[in-house]
Amino acid sequence: xxxxxxxxxxxxxxxxxxxxxxxxxxxxxxxxxxxxxxxxxxxxxxxxxxxxxxxxxxxxxxxxxxxxxxxxxxxxxxxxxxxxxxxxxxxxxxxxxxxxxxxxxxxxxxxxxxxxxxxxxxxxxxxxxxxxxxxxxxxxxxxxxxxxxxxxxxxxxxxxxxxxxxxxxxxxxxxxxxxxxxxxxxxxxxxxxxxxxxxxxxxxxxxxxxxxxxxxxxxxxxxxx
Numbered sequence: 001x002x003x004x005x006x007x008x009x010x011x012x013x014x015x016x017x018x019x020x021x022x023x024x025x026x027x028x029x030x031x032x033x034x035x036x037x038x039x040x041x042x043x044x045x046x047x048x049x050x051x052x053x054x055x056x057x058x059x060x061x062x063x064x065x066x067x068x069x070x071x072x073x074x075x076x077x078x079x080x081x082x083x084x085x086x087x088x089x090x091x092x093x094x095x096x097x098x099x100x101x102x103x104x105x106x107x108x109x110x111x112x113x114x115x116x117x118x119x120x121x122x123x124x125x126x127x128x129x130x131x132x133x134x135x136x137x138x139x140x141x142x143x144x145x146x147x148x149x150x151x152x153x154x155x156x157x158x159x160x161x162x163x164x165x166x167x168x169x170x171x172x173x174x175x176x177x178x179x180x181x182x183x184x185x186x187x188x189x190x191x192x193x194x195x196x197x198x199x200x201x202x203x204x205x206x207x208x209x210x211x212x213x214x215x216x217x218x219x220x221x222x223x224x225x
Contacts, residue, residue: 009044013052016042018061021072032062032070090175091219093168098212100162101146105204107153108196116152120193123148129186130177139173146173149192180222182214 017038026032032053039046053070056062063073108116123145130138146169150162162169176183188211195207 009048010051010055013038013042013044013048014055017052017056021061022075026072028072028074030072031068032072034069090172091216093172094212094215094219096165097169097172098208098216100150100158100165101212102205102208104150104153104155104158104162105192105196105208106201107155107158108149109199109201109204111154112152112196112199116148117193117197120145120148120152120196124186124189124193127186127189130183135174135177138177139170142173143170145189149196152196176215181218184211184215 017032020026032038033041035046035049035053038049042049053062053064057064057070060074061072062070064070123141127138127141127145143166147162147166150159153159175181192204192207192211195203198204
């Protein structure tokens with residue numbers, strides 16, 4: 001382990017010890033070296049080590065057992081657990097959106113008119129690609145396209161459900177623009193319109209599932225990491 005230097009010795013000690021845990025120097029359930037050993041290895045005072053251990057314990061990464069020592073409890077701690085929980089919630093949002101989008105696309109394939117297809121292609125052209133443009137404006141344009149697919153279903157309950165869920169739908173769109181999740185490209189969007197135009201509900205179903213699959217796979221990888 002490398003010696004530490006100021007500033008923020010306690011914070012740096014936290015990062016150094018946690019880094020060693022992530023590197024599996026000490027596995028879950030194993031005991032950390034005592035204060036004196038860690039103090040010498042990091043070239044900091046025993047008080048600094050004690051503070052770092054307190055921080056790691058508050059995060060759920062280590063636990064101190066009276067008279068026994070400090071043991072590794074988790075490699076991730078509560079902060080990453082909260083992030084994982086948010087990702088789990090986001091996956092549920094995508095699952096709900098997929099259910100709405102699939103059924104709407106199936107019905108749209110059966111009920112669309114030439115005017116509907118023209119409108120979808122026009123909205124898709126207005127959506128464009130996300131290349132450093134205003135994020136909120138892009139989300140609004142992307143939402144307008146998907147809302148038009150729902151409207152083409154001619155199912156008033158689906159339309160109302162989509163409007164009711166508009167905030168959550170917008171969150172799923174925005175989530176794919178932040179770098180962690182793949183953004184469905186223009187080709188994937190166009191494939192949905194083409195499938196609806198084909199008049200075959202199974203084609204529309206498959207196009208929407210293909211559209212959403214990479215995002216769900218990416219979310220699963222985050223949750224399993």
